[in-house]
Amino acid sequence: MTGFFAVYRREMLSLWVTPLAWVLLVVFLLLEGAVFYSIVVHFATLPDLSVDTGPVQAFFGQESILLLLTLMLLCPALTMRTFAEERRSGTIEALLTAPVTPTAVVLGKYLAVVTTYALMWAPTVLYVLILRNTGTVDVPVVLTSYAGLLGVGATYLAAGTLMSAMTRSQLVALLLTIFVVFGLFVLGVGEYVFEDGPLREIAAHLSMASQMEDFSKGIVDSRRLVLDGSLVALCLFLTVRVVDSWRWG
Amino acid sequence: MIEVSNLVKDYGTVVAVRDVSFRVGKGEVVGFLGPNGAGKSTTLRMLAGFLGPTSGSIRIHGYDVQREPIAARRHLGYMPEAAPLYPELRVREYLHFRAALKHVPRRERARAVEAAMERASVTELADTLILHLSKGYRQRVALADALVASPPLLILDEPTAGLDPNQNREVRRLIRELGKTHTILLSTHILSEVEATCDRALVIDRGRLVAEGTLDALLALGRRRGLEGELRDPERRAADVARSVHGVRALSFRDGADAPDHVHVTVELDTDTDEKAIAERLVAAWVGAGVGVRALGPGKSSLEDVFAALTEHPEAGAPA
Numbered sequence: 101m102t103g104f105f106a107v108y109r110r111e112m113l114s115l116w117v118t119p120l121a122w123v124l125l126v127v128f129l130l131l132e133g134a135v136f137y138s139i140v141v142h143f144a145t146l147p148d149l150s151v152d153t154g155p156v157q158a159f160f161g162q163e164s165i166l167l168l169l170t171l172m173l174l175c176p177a178l179t180m181r182t183f184a185e186e187r188r189s190g191t192i193e194a195l196l197t198a199p200v201t202p203t204a205v206v207l208g209k210y211l212a213v214v215t216t217y218a219l220m221w222a223p224t225v226l227y228v229l230i231l232r233n234t235g236t237v238d239v240p241v242v243l244t245s246y247a248g249l250l251g252v253g254a255t256y257l258a259a260g261t262l263m264s265a266m267t268r269s270q271l272v273a274l275l276l277t278i279f280v281v282f283g284l285f286v287l288g289v290g291e292y293v294f295e296d297g298p299l300r301e302i303a304a305h306l307s308m309a310s311q312m313e314d315f316s317k318g319i320v321d322s323r324r325l326v327l328d329g330s331l332v333a334l335c336l337f338l339t340v341r342v343v344d345s346w347r348w349g
Numbered sequence: 350m351i352e353v354s355n356l357v358k359d360y361g362t363v364v365a366v367r368d369v370s371f372r373v374g375k376g377e378v379v380g381f382l383g384p385n386g387a388g389k390s391t392t393l394r395m396l397a398g399f400l401g402p403t404s405g406s407i408r409i410h411g412y413d414v415q416r417e418p419i420a421a422r423r424h425l426g427y428m429p430e431a432a433p434l435y436p437e438l439r440v441r442e443y444l445h446f447r448a449a450l451k452h453v454p455r456r457e458r459a460r461a462v463e464a465a466m467e468r469a470s471v472t473e474l475a476d477t478l479i480l481h482l483s484k485g486y487r488q489r490v491a492l493a494d495a496l497v498a499s500p501p502l503l504i505l506d507e508p509t510a511g512l513d514p515n516q517n518r519e520v521r522r523l524i525r526e527l528g529k530t531h532t533i534l535l536s537t538h539i540l541s542e543v544e545a546t547c548d549r550a551l552v553i554d555r556g557r558l559v560a561e562g563t564l565d566a567l568l569a570l571g572r573r574r575g576l577e578g579e580l581r582d583p584e585r586r587a588a589d590v591a592r593s594v595h596g597v598r599a600l601s602f603r604d605g606a607d608a609p610d611h612v613h614v615t616v617e618l619d620t621d622t623d624e625k626a627i628a629e630r631l632v633a634a635w636v637g638a639g640v641g642v643r644a645l646g647p648g649k650s651s652l653e654d655v656f657a658a659l660t661e662h663p664e665a666g667a668p669a
Binding site: 102103105106107109110113114117118189190191192193194195196197198199200201347348 | 394397398399400401418419420422423427429431433434435436437438442446447449450451452491494
């Protein structure tokens, strides 16, 4: 793991001293703030609530794909520069001729975008605090919701890291990643399209929307986490192989 | 320090490096010389571990670049051709990152960075964004990066490319100074650079090593057969006299500053003749005819001539 921390720190620094992370953060928080506002206004007019539907659940993706859509745009934008920019500018040559392993480079870069993603969600804890002032909040549900968000985000970010390694153009990396995560979403929609049978089972299993649905109810289904973990591992493994393959270009 | 044997890089569409072998010993400053596109950068990139060789082996400081890449890279400081840097970082931030990446222990990092900036004369720019640096300063920051972990070996790909004459002189001075403490392999297509900085040169052309040796040995390689000298020839008889000397093929004269008292002469000789014997006969004939012979010696050559002789292609147009 030699070089991992150096790569991680450099990546964090570069993400936060350039406008990209800040622009994404502002857009993201404006969007989430608007969603939160409309959810609160909506629930304020309802006479009574059942146990597992409420503003918190709604915010974390229940009965709505708004959140998933946001992630499908946020995550690709976060990862697009990861490798594409280094290859376009040539800094990849300096990076890969330092005494570091490709695995350390890939993990350092990946964990930096995951950290940045988590930091972007951090201000939304305020929303939960606001709700707690006016009523009761089911804390375990909030925790599982954030875990679900991390799982979905980690998967999207891993796909984005892989796509960024496939091209020298940030724009192409962005579009490829959107294509992949949207493809994954469309597969999940199959749950509501296919008749009962193996196809429907697979679609339900792959559905990131259902994952948020579950986690926002407080249901931690280990199969979902295994899926996220497997997708992340697969994407990162492929990224390491791609980085390795540049030596043979 | 560097042992390269039978190195080949085949890109599929083009063979960039064909069977190159050489060694660079400890403490040497070696120039890697060749026209653009000869395979210099490809070879250096393989040495630095950025590209994998199709076949052949490279050892850096005794470590095989393929099998022990981390150990090999720890012993070398590599400066890529374009000096790529992160524009969004400050010089000191960048060098700190590079020092960490190169296993400089945390406690020594700040000192290593300051020392490297000092050597590359970029200390006064420590807090400047790399974005705002000129090409020459970027080059120096890249050099500071190569130095930051104090590796015994430096591999510099075209360290003076794109610099103005003053910066050029500055970088050459720096390389000469570094040569006292480091082993250096630097590539260039500028001959004066090799003359100014290197003990020895490797000449590569179209992927092949075509010559190798000290500068004097290379100069001798490219020397044209012939004589050069200076004459005092007020009556303009030197040409007629010389033509009667056996073995002389052609002469050319160039008037010096105080012509015709001072004439520069170049003598071409027939092949398979004894240069020294002809020189003797020529001097005797000229002196006998009243021509003042001020100097006569073997024809000189410049590194440019050597380079041209080694890398020019009579069969130009043939597939490379």
